[in-house]
Amino acid sequence: MNEVEKFIGYKFKNKKLLTQSLTHKSVNTQINYEKFEFIGDSIINFYITDWLYKKFNNEKENNLSIRRSQLVSKKNLSQISKKLNLHKSIKIDDNINISDRIHCDLFESLIGAIYLDSSYGEVKKIMNYISFYFIKTNTIYDFKGTLISLFKKGKIKNFFLDTIIYKKDKKIYVSKIEMNGFYFYGFDTSKKNAEMNSAQLAYNFYKKSIL
Amino acid sequence: MNEVEKFIGYKFKNKKLLTQSLTHKSVNTQINYEKFEFIGDSIINFYITDWLYKKFNNEKENNLSIRRSQLVSKKNLSQISKKLNLHKSIKIDDNINISDRIHCDLFESLIGAIYLDSSYGEVKKIMNYISFYFIKTNTIYDFKGTLISLFKKGKIKNFFLDTIIYKKDKKIYVSKIEMNGFYFYGFDTSKKNAEMNSAQLAYNFYKKSIL
Numbered sequence: 001m002n003e004v005e006k007f008i009g010y011k012f013k014n015k016k017l018l019t020q021s022l023t024h025k026s027v028n029t030q031i032n033y034e035k036f037e038f039i040g041d042s043i044i045n046f047y048i049t050d051w052l053y054k055k056f057n058n059e060k061e062n063n064l065s066i067r068r069s070q071l072v073s074k075k076n077l078s079q080i081s082k083k084l085n086l087h088k089s090i091k092i093d094d095n096i097n098i099s100d101r102i103h104c105d106l107f108e109s110l111i112g113a114i115y116l117d118s119s120y121g122e123v124k125k126i127m128n129y130i131s132f133y134f135i136k137t138n139t140i141y142d143f144k145g146t147l148i149s150l151f152k153k154g155k156i157k158n159f160f161l162d163t164i165i166y167k168k169d170k171k172i173y174v175s176k177i178e179m180n181g182f183y184f185y186g187f188d189t190s191k192k193n194a195e196m197n198s199a200q201l202a203y204n205f206y207k208k209s210i211l
Numbered sequence: 212m213n214e215v216e217k218f219i220g221y222k223f224k225n226k227k228l229l230t231q232s233l234t235h236k237s238v239n240t241q242i243n244y245e246k247f248e249f250i251g252d253s254i255i256n257f258y259i260t261d262w263l264y265k266k267f268n269n270e271k272e273n274n275l276s277i278r279r280s281q282l283v284s285k286k287n288l289s290q291i292s293k294k295l296n297l298h299k300s301i302k303i304d305d306n307i308n309i310s311d312r313i314h315c316d317l318f319e320s321l322i323g324a325i326y327l328d329s330s331y332g333e334v335k336k337i338m339n340y341i342s343f344y345f346i347k348t349n350t351i352y353d354f355k356g357t358l359i360s361l362f363k364k365g366k367i368k369n370f371f372l373d374t375i376i377y378k379k380d381k382k383i384y385v386s387k388i389e390m391n392g393f394y395f396y397g398f399d400t401s402k403k404n405a406e407m408n409s410a411q412l413a414y415n416f417y418k419k420s421i422l
Binding site for chain 1: 245246248249250253254256257260261264271272275276312326331332377382383385396398
């Protein structure tokens with residue numbers, strides 16, 4: 001078993017899938033993790049939806065949807081990826097900086113590769129095994145409320161939030177936040193989620209700007 | 212077996228799940244299909260991703276992603292729902308018109324209910340069984356190209372397409388089409404998909420406007 005296999009507690013039947021799942025396109029334009037990431041992303045989304053549905057059975061669909069978008073966010077998945085040390089096994093051009101995007105993609109592609117090597121049942125077992133990484137992030141962080149309170153305290157000069165629905169039948173909401181002269185956009189099929197998305201971007205920007 | 216069970220070839224162990232999956236919130240604000248739809252949507256996304264990955268193994272991730280967005284679209288899922296006659300078993304307030312949104316939701320919630328009643332393996336079997344409904348829609352329809360050719364032929368007076376990236380690290384593209392004084396927006400994490408989305412909206416509008 002190599003390092004990655006030890007960390008996730010899964011032994012690949014087809015080692016080529018493991019290698020491909022850790023290969024960035026910069027070192028191989030043909031055989032890399034791009035397509036594994038495509039499939040892994042949808043499995044993770046399904047697993048987390050199922051997990052949330054069962055764990056927070058009394059909550060409304062809208063709340064579950066907010067929880068899900070936080071759990072499947074680049075921020076959260078890249079943290080899990082880092083804890084699993086996936087970046088230590090990556091094959092990538094030395095000149096490329098391993099961004100959170102890449103950390104996140106690595107985790108998604110590994111899950112995709114495990115699925116292709118086995119079954120959804122196997123993926124579920126592994127996800128259950130590493131789900132304690134999710135626990136810390138299963139509380140809904142109220143970015144919008146936090147920003148409003150920072151604005152009231154005078155820590156943010158200008159704050160303006162506006163959410164509109166673009167195409168009614170498509171149920172696509174666009175939330176725009178104007179904060180200290182910068183704009184942040186959130187899109188979603190629910191108004192609450194669209195606002196949460198824009199508020200999260202604005203909050204992350206605020207946090208960086210005060211460092 | 213009731214009508215729905217016959218159509219999908221699945222017998223529910225827990226009939227309450229079947230009933231709930233066909234109940235609109237207008238007749239029961241508590242026990243309705245909203246949360247089943249939440250879970251069903253993510254299962255369908257996963258199933259179709261897996262199906263496309265295996266069926267079009269030589270295609271790039273970007274193409275697969277376009278195919279997926281067409282297959283999981285409200286338009287396509289509502290058509291499947293209609294073919295399965297799900298609306299004939301819906302419990303809904305008589306004053307509500309059954310829109311494509313509702314047809315689509317019904318299909319998603321039914322799939323969610325089957326999953327909760329059994330397993331992903333069972334859902335996969337049923338989806339395989341009804342996957343011939345997908346076959347007709349597995350060709351990529353080039354909405355953008357069609358619009359451009361309509362514009363060249365003078366059938367569309369004004370056509371202008373502009374795609375920008377909002378937040379680079381979030382990889383969110385917004386594509387805007389201006390056509391005969393109307394605006395159509397598409398959002399996606401890939402530029403091609405964002406353009407396909409806006410072009411699809413514009414094309415649907417064009418088709419309606421010439422009737």
